[in-house]
């Protein structure tokens with residue numbers, strides 16, 4: 397038998413070990429009985445923790461809990477006598493010690509506000525960033541993980557990145573598989589399918605089903621806000637562009653929302669309180685979602701203040717949750733104040749997407765649009781596709797970890 401050293405002599409208590417609550421550690425036990433070794437799935441639920449989930453003994457990083465610290469698990473029904481212990485990895489303890497050091501609840505926004513990986517920008521900020529990093533070359537993107545990581549990092553920080561010299565071979569051969577699908581799968585990403593198809597064409601056509609397929613000026617917007625879960629990342633590959641006009645425009649909506657909050661907090665508040673309706677009622681589809689233009693304190697948002705923005709005037713339907721004259725007037729004024737900021741000339745980054753250019757952007761952050769063009773002056777043909785933001789973040793996390801080694 398080991399001689400038991402009193403916890404207090406080790407600088408620990410029954411409730412707190414290594415600066416971490418003993419119950420939290422029991423819940424997070426990484427042993428093969430608590431986390432399945434091959435599936436890596438948790439076998440005990442937080443609700444199964446009992447009052448005995450305190451520390452009975454500690455030796456270095458090894459913690460033993462009181463008998464019956466969990467009532468049941470996915471592999472054993474009765475654990476009432478189980479004296480459970482586990483030796484934690486010191487890096488695991490160090491990583492989570494910090495979480496408890498502040499003592500603040502994350503729902504109070506303390507963690508959400510700090511260390512946002514996003515760098516909010518005006519047009520000139522983005523232009524400066526782009527001239528420093530220069531666009532990624534297609535050959536490098538598909539052959540080098542370092543180039544891919546750089547693209548993903550730019551997508552996370554600025555929500556917008558360009559790739560140059562992308563082949564346009566399929567432009568004249570509709571039977572050829574789109575280059576865009578090949579690029580996306582070479583990036584290790586999965587295309588998000590929808591009723592628009594795995595990839596879709598942006599060309600001006602007669603009787604278009606979507607405003608994007610006309611030659612009209614297409615104001616700043618986000619795509620697919622009438623979906624329950626809109627795709628986070630959009631790709632647009634320019635195959636042909638010989639028309640007069642039709643420049644592509646991009647704007648950081650987080651920057652604009654942050655400016656609105658600083659300049660007109662009451663309008664900002666209105667946009668967080670009165671939801672807007674988005675719909676797609678055409679071509680055999682009937683889809684609808686209500687969304688607040690701005691939300692805050694979403695712990696899953698990487699943006700400052702846990703912000704999210706949903707803005708897409710061309711896809712708005714009749715407002716359904718604005719029910720008084722007063723609310724309607726407040727919404728109009730608040731939207732006008734937001735749009736006044738969007739219209740400032742230093743906000744919009746404008747670029748002519750020559751054939752062979754590919755733009756990748758965060759659809760739920762960076763607003764995109766297109767200036768009007770003269771359809772008779774030439775041809776304009778872009779190929780588009782979406783991937784989920786999850787797919788982008790997954791690739792970014794794994795590549796960052798692997799390339800650091």
Ligand SMILES: [Zn+2]
Pocket residue numbers: 425426427428429430431480481482
């Ligand atoms: Zn365990």
